[in-house]
Each structure stands twice: as structure tokens, then as C-alpha cells.
Amino acid sequence: MSADLFVTDCGLVTPLGRGKAAVARALFAGSEAGFAVRGDLLPGRAVEVGAVREPLAALPDELSAYDSRNNRLMRAALAEIAPAIEEATARYGRDRIAVVLGTSTSGIGDGEEAFFAYRRDGRWPQRFDYRMQETGSLADFAARSLGLTGPAYTVATACSSSAKVFASARRLIRAGLADAAVVGGADTLCRMTLNGFGSLEALSKSRCNPFSLNRDGITIGEGAAAFLLQPIPGPIRFLGVGETSDAHHATAPDPEGEGAAMAIRLALEDAGLAASEIGYVNLHGTATPLNDAMEAKAIAGLFGGSVPCSSTKAMTGHMLGAAGGCEAAFLWLTLNPDTNPESLLPPHLWDGAQDPALPALNLSAMGTRFSRAGVTAMLSNSFGFGGSNLALILGRA
Numbered sequence: 001m002s003a004d005l006f007v008t009d010c011g012l013v014t015p016l017g018r019g020k021a022a023v024a025r026a027l028f029a030g031s032e033a034g035f036a037v038r039g040d041l042l043p044g045r046a047v048e049v050g051a052v053r054e055p056l057a058a059l060p061d062e063l064s065a066y067d068s069r070n071n072r073l074m075r076a077a078l079a080e081i082a083p084a085i086e087e088a089t090a091r092y093g094r095d096r097i098a099v100v101l102g103t104s105t106s107g108i109g110d111g112e113e114a115f116f117a118y119r120r121d122g123r124w125p126q127r128f129d130y131r132m133q134e135t136g137s138l139a140d141f142a143a144r145s146l147g148l149t150g151p152a153y154t155v156a157t158a159c160s161s162s163a164k165v166f167a168s169a170r171r172l173i174r175a176g177l178a179d180a181a182v183v184g185g186a187d188t189l190c191r192m193t194l195n196g197f198g199s200l201e202a203l204s205k206s207r208c209n210p211f212s213l214n215r216d217g218i219t220i221g222e223g224a225a226a227f228l229l230q231p232i233p234g235p236i237r238f239l240g241v242g243e244t245s246d247a248h249h250a251t252a253p254d255p256e257g258e259g260a261a262m263a264i265r266l267a268l269e270d271a272g273l274a275a276s277e278i279g280y281v282n283l284h285g286t287a288t289p290l291n292d293a294m295e296a297k298a299i300a301g302l303f304g305g306s307v308p309c310s311s312t313k314a315m316t317g318h319m320l321g322a323a324g325g326c327e328a329a330f331l332w333l334t335l336n337p338d339t340n341p342e343s344l345l346p347p348h349l350w351d352g353a354q355d356p357a358l359p360a361l362n363l364s365a366m367g368t369r370f371s372r373a374g375v376t377a378m379l380s381n382s383f384g385f386g387g388s389n390l391a392l393i394l395g396r397a
Contacts, residue, residue: 008234011080050221050317068107102161102185104321109190158384163324186224208287210311221317240271246387257298279375285311300359310348324382
């Protein structure tokens with residue numbers, strides 16, 4: 001088996017739209033159309049969120065025990081790569097394709113609704129099944145839905161969950177436990193998440209403003225991404241990954257960004273690349289004071305101020321456990337000439353107020369282009385609570 005792995009197909013549903021073509025158009029245009037104001041998520045307070053507006057079909061009867069919004073969202077992303085998965089099934093066999101997906105909240109939103117109904121009516125809704133909200137539900141559901149019988153599990157490492165699946169799936173393939181893998185993840189809006197971040201005073205009072213002097217917190221979003229990872233040539237190559245666990249604090253990052261920087265260095269080493277060979281960085285960029293400060297230090301220390309970079313969360317909100325996968329998809333769309341014929345970079349949307357306490361970064365303006373002759377690799381950062389860090393490098397095949 002070839003040691004090289006390729007990301008041969010991608011499906012996604014985000015606040016920017018459904019499907020590769022729609023998301024690419026909105027991404028490179030810097031669309032903010034995915035945001036909505038919701039008054040039902042926080043007591044006594046309306047809040048802006050990145051929301052998927054497309055209707056999501058109910059699951060078939062045989063999968064009704066898994067019929068949460070989270071799994072419906074994942075199913076919509078998987079549908080876009082279903083033909084590629086069927087081809088892989090014929091090539092490798094159903095028992096040789098792994099399913100490794102990431103989430104942080106799973107179907108807890110449906111659990112909340114069921115609990116409210118129980119308090120009101122004194123009984124659980126007929127459609128409610130506890131499996132809807134189990135953390136492991138996502139991969140179990142996806143494997144059953146796809147008819148795959150290889151290794152299947154869910155990664156839940158907060159905001160790095162659906163980025164870490166790339167490293168986990170590669171280990172399975174290298175260990176000979178699978179020949180290919182379906183990877184990605186999903187997370188959906190729910191009261192628990194919004195109230196949790198609200199209690200931490202981490203929510204922005206308006207829309208998130210990454211790396212600005214005026215940044216005041218995150219905007220929450222939802223989304224799903226799915227990929228097929230296999231050892232046959234495809235449009236995008238999986239080049240490298242770096243994982244660290246700095247365990248600085250339960251919720252706050254290491255202020256010096258040492259764990260983040262180490263993850264990036266490990267990814268570069270894994271890919272056999274120098275920092276100068278990275279053509280763009282998708283920043284984790286949550287717009288919280290601490291995250292942006294430490295990430296700016298890590299990026300400036302490794303790349304200087306020259307590498308173009310942006311936080312796409314100002315277009316989607318922070319999709320939590322789905323953020324790493326969806327932002328990996330944004331790299332996939334950016335590198336692929338079929339989805340990005342004009343060689344545009346995702347723009348960094350902010351108010352332009354530079355924070356003098358942060359190292360200056362080369363934040364990509366609307367319409368910034370890159371040279372396909374000179375850029376073959378790009379990096380995406382994902383940093384989770386507890387210092388669970390992952391840096392992912394994808395490149396043109």
C-alpha cells in the first residue's frame with residue numbers, strides 16, 4: 001500500500017451553504033449571510049449565531065433511534081461524497097473502511113427539547129431515544145447509514161475534534177486496520193453550549209471580530225464536513241499533522257502559545273516542509289482575547305509576518321467540534337482549482353483595528369490571490385479546551 005494518503009472527496013454543510021460549490025462561492029466572497037439572531041438559546045438575551053438554514057431530511061425508519069439534528073447534518077454532508085464511498089467500498093470492502101468523526105455536543109439539542117417536553121407533559125416524547133445524544137452516536141450512526149463495518153468511533157476533544165480525526169484515521173490505515181477512512185464531523189446549535197460559553201463570559205456581544213483590538217469573544221455556529229481519505233491519487237494530498245496536549249488550563253490556552261507552536265512544528269516535520277513552504281494559514285481565530293493573543297505569538301514566531309492567513313469564523317461562527325473539519329474543507333476548496341479557479345484566499349473579516357499588543361499578521365484582504373505555481377501546501381489550526389491542539393497540512397496533489 002502506498003504511504004501517501006489523499007483526500008479524494010469532500011462534502012459539507014455550513015452557515016455558508018450546502019455543498020462544495022455553494023460554500024466555495026460564499027467563502028471566497030466573504031459572505032456574512034449565514035448569521036442569524038436567535039432569542040431562544042440564552043435566557044433573556046438574543047444572540048447572533050452561525051446557522052445552517054437548509055432543511056435537513058429526517059432519517060429513515062431503520063435509523064430513527066439516531067434521528068437528531070446533529071446526525072441529520074452529518075448525513076447531508078455524507079450524501080455529497082456517497083458515490084465516492086460506494087466506489088471505495090467496491091475497491092476495499094465494507095469491513096476495510098473506517099469511520100472516524102468528531103463532535104462536541106452530539107445530539108444534546110434534541111435531548112434538551114425532550115427534557116422540556118418531559119417537564120411539561122410528564123413523559124418523554126415518543127420519538128426520543130437516548131442514543132440521539134450519546135457522544136459516540138455520530139460515528140455509529142454514520143457507519144450504519146453507510147453500511148460500513150470497519151472500525152468506527154467518535155473523537156470528542158472539544159474544538160479540535162473533527163481535525164484530530166485525520167490523525168486517528170491515518171493511524172488506523174498505517175496499522176493495517178483499515179484501507180481507507182471516512183472522516184469529518186458535525187456540531188449543532190444548542191442551549192447547553194451557548195449557556196456554557198455565556199457563563200465563561202466568552203460570547204461576543206455582537207459578531208466575532210478575530211484579532212481586532214476590539215475583539216470581545218466568540219460567536220457560536222454549526223456545521224458538518226465529510227471526507228474520504230484513501231491511498232489513491234485525488235485532488236488534495238494529506239501532507240502532515242501535529243498533535244499536542246499542553247494541559248495548561250481547563251479552558252484557557254497557554255498564553256505563550258507553546259502548545260500551539262509545537263503542534264505546527266510537528267505538522268511541518270511530519271510533512272517534510274519548511275515554514276516558508278506554507279502558502280496560507282487558516283487560523284483558529286476564535287476572537288477571544290486569550291486565544292488570538294497566543295495564536296498570533298505562535299504564528300509570528302514560526303512564520304514571521306509574511307504568510308497570508310485568516311480566521312474564517314467571522315463568516316461561520318465557531319462551529320465547535322465541527323470547526324476543524326469544516327476549516328479543513330475550506331483548505332480543500334482553496335487548494336482545488338475546480339472549486340477555486342481564481343486562486344482566491346478566504347478573506348479575513350474584521351474591523352481593521354490592529355491590537356498593538358499582538359504581533360502583526362498578514363491577514364488576507366478580500367480578493368487576495370495566491371500563485372498556484374508557488375503554493376502547494378496550506379495549514380489549518382484547531383485548538384480545544386484543555387490544550388488539545390492539532391495542526392493539519394493539506395496540499396495539491
